[in-house]
Amino acid sequence: MKQAILTSKQAIEFSEIEKPVIKSNEILMKVKKIGICGSDIHAYYGEHPFMSFPIRLGHEMAGEVVEVGAEVKDIKIGDLVTTMPQEFCHECEPCKNGRYNICNSLQVIGCQTPGAACEYFNVDAALIKKIPEGMNDELAAMVEPAAVGVHAVRSGSNIKGMNVVVMGAGTIGNVTAQAALAEGAKSVLITDLSDYRLDVAKQCGITHTANTGKTSMKEAIEQAFGNEGADIFFECVGIGATVNQAIEFSKKGHDIVIVGVFGSTPAINLAWVQDREYRIIGSLMYVEKDFQDTIDYMAAGKINMKPLLSKTFKFDDYAEAFKYIEQNKDTSLKVLIEM
Ligand SMILES: [Zn+2]
Ligand SMILES: [Zn+2]
Known part of the structure; x- marks a missing residue:
């Protein structure tokens, strides 16, 4: 499968790797859309304090489930899903108090661990959220910033x-x-x-x-x-x-x-x-309840993300998307990549 790696400042390199083999607690999604976020832009210019090269970006995503691990319940092949991109320890004081968004060893998918800028992406099913009918993959990819x-x-x-x-x-x-x-x-x-x-x-x-x-x-x-x-x-x-x-x-x-x-x-x-x-x-990111409520607000039309979508680029034009954002700073908001 194809993936895109940010190898150094303003350098996105495409490469071919094996399609991931999932563990029993994971699902595999065919990535549909990823969003470019402010943190991705900082990383692209080598200005992100907590991200380093090389990194596969992509923490805002929408995908269709194509494989489900043996232990995974309630997620089916064909489901449209998005991911809560926080990997946390479950054991530190913030985690024990339900504030895993500030886990002492927080790692964010697409920031510190490989993200979804690839064709197929394997994720721990515990981080997956199903997207209700009536919401398309564009909206699914914008749940994360809304949360x-x-x-x-x-x-x-x-x-x-x-x-x-x-x-x-x-x-x-x-x-x-x-x-x-x-x-x-x-x-x-x-x-x-x-x-x-x-x-x-x-x-x-x-x-x-x-x-x-x-x-x-x-x-x-x-x-x-x-x-x-x-x-x-x-x-x-x-x-x-x-x-x-x-x-x-x-x-x-x-x-x-x-x-x-x-x-x-x-x-x-x-x-x-x-x-x-x-x-x-x-205030940093969100926890599970915030994320689920965001999906519900979007499904109910109480949070409307559609006007924020400025432009969608093909995966091959991933680097173009960063240039577009740079050139249209004051006239663009959310940019998505169609995988
Ligand atoms: Zn983001
Ligand atoms: Zn923790």
Whole structure:
């Protein structure tokens, strides 16, 4: 079968290897679609702090089951599936507390172990999720990023009835905003510097959008929530400026959730964090319940991923897809590879 390996900076090499032989606890999928994620892009440019060459990418995937191991129950040949890409130890303190997303020895498929950028992919059946009818392989490949948003809105105080600000309307900001509404937020404002990304957010049902290059955060919050103010901030950009903006406009004693991935260590206004008893909370990936609920929200139309899909490339054009993303930074969101 064919596979694609990222061998060094901006170098994807195709090779032929044997089709995997599954263990009794595994399934084999014929990979249908994989998604390219922000972390893949960092890896492609050799800028990912926790990934190294060579690596077979692909942690966002959709596949059709073609073989089922002897011990596997409830998964059949022909099922459309996706994978929760976290391999964890089951034994460390976070794992024992059900927080395996922060396992002390977490390995992510397609980041630290070989991913699904190949024709056939074998996975532990415990990591497999079935996709319900009505969802196609494009949507199946976008469950993984959507689940990041569902976990994020569960990371702080209960989101129900809250006025929510999501900073950043990239894929993760978008899904965080949608998840906030799905989980009962009163009102959601999403901000970005790209009108394209804000327009996609509108198509996904986020009513309040603001381009903070044109409108100040203060005005945007007033327009969205009147004099009620913002109850919780989700930072989905990964830069110090937005964290400090959240600190500036948050209500005393409220939560600021950090979902963005930071490439550097910014200076943060911790004097205000202390003085105003802000709670700064990190959010990483998701656990099984977040993932299953994401599938259910997508099946029910409460999280709409379709507007996020910018373009689909053939597997042979995998490298082209990275170039496209680079050249269309502000006018593209999710890019999929058709295998
Ligand atoms: Zn991803
Ligand atoms: Zn663990």
